[in-house]
Amino acid sequence: MQQHTGRHFLQIPGPTNTPLPILAAIAKPTIDHRGPEFAELGHEVLAGIRTVFKTGNPVVIYPTSGTGAWEAALVNTLSPGDRLLMFETGWFSTLWSKMTKCLGLEAEVVKGDWRTGVNADVIEAKLREDKTRSYKAVAVVHNETSTGVTSDIAAVRRAIDRAGHPALLLVDTISSLGSIDYRHDEWGVDVTVGGSQKGLMLPPGLSFNAISDKALAASKTSGFPRAFLAWDDMLAANANGFFPYTPSTNLLQGLKVALEMLHDEGLNQVFARHDRAANATRTAVRHWGFDIQCVNEAEYSSTLTAVRLPEGHSADELRREILARANMSLGNGLGPLADRVFRIGHLGDFNNLTVAGTLSGIEMGLKARGIPHRKGGVEAAMDILGGNWPPAARAAE
The missing domain is CATH 3.90.1150.10 (Aspartate Aminotransferase, domain 1)
Structure with missing residues (x-):
C-alpha cells in the first residue's frame, strides 16, 4: 500500500475530521454510566444539544447512526398502514422512503430531479387535495447529502399551515445540523433527525430526535411496537441525566466538548x-x-x-x-x-x-x-x- x-x-x-480536543475527550477513561459524574454529563449534553437544534423541547440521543434516528422518528409517531407524503431530493430521501415500506407504512413520494429541493407549493397542493386527512406526516430532507441541495423548511411549514392540514412535519438534518442555520421550534418541525458525524465533528455513533409537543402527543397513540427506540423510557431516564440502557459514554464525553467548541466560536x-x-x-x-x-x-x-x-x-x-x-x-x-x-x-x-x-x-x-x-x-x-x-x-x- x-x-x-x-x-x-x-x-x-x-x-x-474530528478535532483533537474531541478525540482527547473520547479517549478519557470510561465513567460509571449510573454514577453521579455521568448524571452531570448527561444533564449537560441533553441541555446543550437543544441549543444546536434551537429548541426548548427534549432532544433524544441514541447510540446509533442517523438511520436509527430516522426509524425512531417514524415508529414513535405513526402506526402501521399510515400514509406519509415525502419528496425525492436525492439518495438519502430515497433511502428514508424505502424504510417506510419496510415498516409497513404507505409513502407517497413526489418525484424529483436530484438537482432541486422540496417544492413547498406541491406539498401544499397535495395536502389540500387530501380531504380525508389521510396523510399523517410530511417527511423531507433539509440538506440532501448526495446532491448538495438545501430545502427551505420554513416554506414547507408555511405550506402545511396554509393547507390547514394536521400532518406532522419530520425533517432530516444529518448533513446540516451545526453547519447550516436550522430552527426546530421557529419552523414548527415536529421531529428533527440528526447525526453526530458531520457538523458536530464527532465520529459516527450518536443520533438525535428533537421532539415537539405535538410529536410527543402522537407517540402516546402510535401503534408500532418499540423498545430500544422508545421515547417514553428514554425521556423518563433523561430527566435524571441517565439513559434506559448503556449509552455511548465516551462519545457523550466528546459531544460535551463539541458543543463547547461550537458555542465558543x-x-x-x-x-x-x-x-x-x-x-x-x-x-x-x-x-x-x-x-x-x-x-x-x-x-x-x-x-x-x-x-x-x-x-x-x-x-x-x-x-x-x-x-x-x-x-x-x-x-x-x-x-x-x-x-x-x-x-x-x-x-x-x-x-x-x-x-x-x-x-x-x-x-x-x-x-x-x-x-x-x-x-x-x-x-x-x-x-x-x-x-x-x-x-x-x-x-x-
Missing part, C-alpha cells in the same frame, strides 16, 4: 464560515468550467458541493487519482449520479487553508487526469477566502 506523508485530507461530506460564526467555504468552492468549480449539481442558487448547500464532470470523464477515476497522489478523499456519486459527480465536503472542523488545500488537490487531479478545465480555480477561490482573512492576533506586550 502506498505510504503518504502529511495529513490525510478527509473532504467527504461526512464523517468529517458562536453558531452564527460557524454558519458564516460554512457559507464562505461553500462560496469559494463554487467559485472554483465555475471557474474550472464545470456544472454544479444543484441548479438553484437559493438552494446551494453550505456543507458540500456536488460537481458534474463533462461527458466521457469518470468522477471515480478522478477521485482515485487524487487519493493516490494527494492523500485526499472526496465523496462519490450515489445512485444515478455514480461516476457522474464527485462531492466536495466543506463542513465541520476546517478553515480557509483547508478549503484552499482541498481545491488545490482537485485542480492537480484534473490536470493529472487530462480533464479539460480552465486553470486558476484555486486563485479565484482565494479571492473569496482572502477577503475574509481573520484578524491577526495581537502580540503580547
